[in-house]
Amino acid sequence: MRSMSSIFSSGLKSAPARSGPKDRAGSPWDDRDPIREELFSVERIEDHARSLAVAQAVTARLIRGRSLTKRLADNGAVLLGAYRDMVGVIDEGGAITPAAEWLVDNYYVIERQIREIQSNLPSSYYRQLPKLSDGPFALYPRVFGLAWAFVAHCDSRFDPAMLIRYVRAYQEVQPLTIGELWAVSITLQIVLIENLRRVAQQILEDRAARQQANDLADRLLEIEGSNAEPIETILAGQTEGG
Secondary structure, three states: OOOHHHHHHHHOOOOOOEOOOOOOOOOOOOOOOOOEOOOOOHHHHHHHHHHHHHHOOEOOOOOOOOOOHHHHHHHHHHHHHHHHHHHHHHHOOOOOOHHHHHHHHHHHHHHHHHHHHHHHOOHHHHHOOOEEOOOOOOOOEHHHHHHHHHHHHOOOOOOHHHHHHHHHHHHHHOOOOHHHHHHHHHHHHHHHHHHHHHHHHHHHHHHHHHHHHHHHHHHHHOOOHHHOOOHHHHHHHHHHOO
16 A cells, blocks of 8 residues: 555645745634645755744643644545545546546545544543644644644655654754654644645635536537527626626
8 A cells, every 4th residue: 555645745746836824823724725835855854843843832731722633524524525526527427637536546545544543643642742832833732733844845745764854853952752753643644634635625626617617618609599698698697606
């Protein structure tokens, strides 16, 4: 079986580059664009880890914080909906894009991974993870913010050697707990699945836009004698419909 990181990076190849929420005050879930920022070399990712270690402040005591599993479940529902939508198109003999085909082919792996994450992140363990005290990741685990930055700056491509150097560089400034070190893999998977959710939403939105354009073209080319709609009426309807 291909590794999850390999599968995720393949699925994200066509996603447009966007900035993440690092400079925003809102929730990390507010942005619908894929999590992708400037691609860093090993040396730059190490420097970034040290900067994060200085900047990230945690709460004074261990707290439950905000739930990641709730968002994970929501991501699972969105991905399932996209999968069913694409399978429906295929069953009807329609064509889908390579990105949509990739989602259909790999959905079973994604679904299994979501179940494993939910099993490996019980509430008792989650509570023990230090939570960030401010910023867009406030009250989420510190290690989650660390994982998000790594995914953003490596373009969702998993390089074990780079990850090790990234975590080591962070710990040169701020040591992580044993629980956090165990959670690095889990939180990386959560961020990658978040990225897949965003790509799946783009697939559905792009398909809807193409379908709308095709419907408009069909109406403009339709010849029904005196029953044909005036072009102005057709275009006005498209404008009003968004």
